[in-house]
Amino acid sequence: MAKEKTTLLLRSIILLIFIISLFLSAVCYGALIFTNWMSSAKKTTEQIAADANEYIYKQVCSFMQAPYQMNELTQKIIENGMLDLSDEKQRDRFFAAVLEAQSNEIYSFSYGTANGEYYGARRNGNGVIEIMRNNAETSGESWYYSVNEDLAAENLVVRAGKFDPRTRAWYKAAVEVGGPIFSPLYKHFVMDDLTVSAACPIYNESGKHEGVVGTHMLLSDIGTYLRDAVDKYNGIAIIIDKESNYLIANSMGAANFTVLQDGTLDRYGIEDIDNTDIQNAYKQYKTNSDLEKIYKGENDNIFLNTKEIHMDGIDWLVVTVIPESIFMTDVMNSMLWAAIIATLSLLLSVLIYNLFMNKYIKPMESLLLVSYELSSGNLSKRVDIIRNDEIGHISKSFNNVADKMQALIVNLETVVQERTEELRKANITLSESKDELRLILDSAAEAIYGI
Structure with missing residues (x-):
């Protein structure tokens, strides 16, 4: 007797066709949506990295342009005879007023003469403005005076040691190039912070060098710009000196340098950052410097965006890293x-x-x-x-x-x-x-x- 052939019921066939059709539709639709979401998320992350980098670039450029503009204005005032540097009261008020109008990142505004005299205003450790004087009357020492409501020097508060502005890197750099320039980075005299000075030489009508105007800034607030730009995206931003690979600032709150026992600076480089993903991404960037790239990290893919800052004496690189997982x-x-x-x-x-x-x-x-x-x-x-x-x-x-x-x-x-x-x-x-x-x-x- 022939074995009866097994057949599916019509209901089962219809149900099977229905389930398969619905499943395939869901899979195809889901794959399309997933692909679009992935593509959109990557584009958004890339754009965020680019926008964050652009924000940092503009903030830093604006930050660095302020001392340039101060020096340029002061150069014109002095060279055109609008400020009589021999008039102690007028000179003190000018420097104190200009410094008071600036943000706290600019901690000192000064003028060093060709014969070694030094005048200006500074913010002390408490952020209070003081008048600076260094001339024959102070025996070549830097004396600091408190400022009254009229921005005139009042009481002598600090007698510092001998100081000759002509020995400072910012003074030498301005004299050497004969124009506006930023100095190499150095440690602040009192605070543990990196400092950069914008310098501009002053000449008389006959073209003789008379001195150098210097505006001196703390770089710690640059780290604040970096954190504001990337913290909400769990990203990291750093600024590196392109020539030396030394850190200028970073968003992680990590130290950019340490002070040795002899008072000299030990600068940190990108290899000292406790983040292997950034180190590896930066190495790949150095070999193939695309403006925007995606790198595979240990736990996550990262989007890296870079932008260069070029000014006289400044050759920095802004690096912004945004994780894909965001x-x-x-x-x-x-x-x-x-x-x-x-x-x-x-x-x-x-x-x-x-x-x-x-x-x-x-x-x-x-x-x-x-x-x-x-x-x-x-x-x-x-x-x-x-x-x-x-x-x-x-x-x-x-x-x-x-x-x-x-x-x-x-x-x-x-x-x-x-x-x-x-x-x-x-x-x-x-x-x-x-x-x-x-x-x-x-x-x-x-x-x-x-x-």
């Missing part, structure tokens, strides 16, 4: 929730499908059961018609066929019964004729034998 984490969480919602939607769709299938496929089951009854010989079974759709029309047609089949079979039985009865009667008639013939033959035989 947006990728949100993307992955969104995709996880999307997958959970899609799964729940799929299960809900299957449940709704079953409810509808039970409602709309049940007449087909009834049709199938009736067909089984008819095939087994029970011609009295009919399909209950409960709907007026396609299945209802099929059920009506099926019932009509069943009626005709039953009528034909019943009619066939009647004909067979009639024919059987006619045959029985014919047999009876034939039997009677046979008996009569036999009687005739027997009578004839007797007659013959009697003769």
Whole structure:
């Protein structure tokens, strides 16, 4: 006996097609969304790195331009004779007023003459402005005076040691180039901070060098610009001297230098930063200095953006690093929730499908059961018609066929019964004729034998 072939029910086939179609649609749609999200997140992170770098660049440039502008204005005032440096009261008020108008990052504003005199104003350790004097009256020492409400020198508060401005790096640099320039970085005399000076030489009408104007700034606040730019993105920003690779400032709060016992500076480089991702990314940047690149870190991909700052005596590099995970984490969480919602939607769709299938496929089951009854010989079974759709029309047609089949079979039985009865009667008639013939033959035989 041949084994019956296993077949799937129509409901199962429809359900399988439905689930596969829904699953493929969800996968394709999810893949499209995920790809777009990933691309959008990367572009956004790249743009954030670029914007943060641009913000830092503008802030630092603005920060560094302030002393340039002060020196340029002072140069014009002195060379045009608008400020009489021999007038002690006028000179003191000028330097104190200009310094008071500037931000606290500019801690000193001064003028060193060609014969070694030194005048100006400074902010002390408490941020209070003091007048500076260094001339023959002070025996070549720097004396500092408190300032009254009229910005005039009042009381002598500090007597510092001998000081000759002509020995300072900023003075020498300005004399050497004969124009505005920034000095090499050095340590502040009192505070543990890096300092840079903007210097500008002063000449008289005959072109003779008379002195150098210097504006001196603390660099610690540059780190504040860096932190403000990248902290909200969990990023890191650093400024590096391109020639020496020494750190100028960083957003991590790490030290950029240390002071040795002899008072000299031990500058830190990028290799001293406790972040191997930045170190490796910077090394790759040095070999292939694209403006924007993505680097693979130990735990995360990072977007690196760089911008160079070029001024007289300044050749710095601003490096901004933004981790990819700042947006990728949100993307992955969104995709996880999307997958959970899609799964729940799929299960809900299957449940709704079953409810509808039970409602709309049940007449087909009834049709199938009736067909089984008819095939087994029970011609009295009919399909209950409960709907007026396609299945209802099929059920009506099926019932009509069943009626005709039953009528034909019943009619066939009647004909067979009639024919059987006619045959029985014919047999009876034939039997009677046979008996009569036999009687005739027997009578004839007797007659013959009697003769």
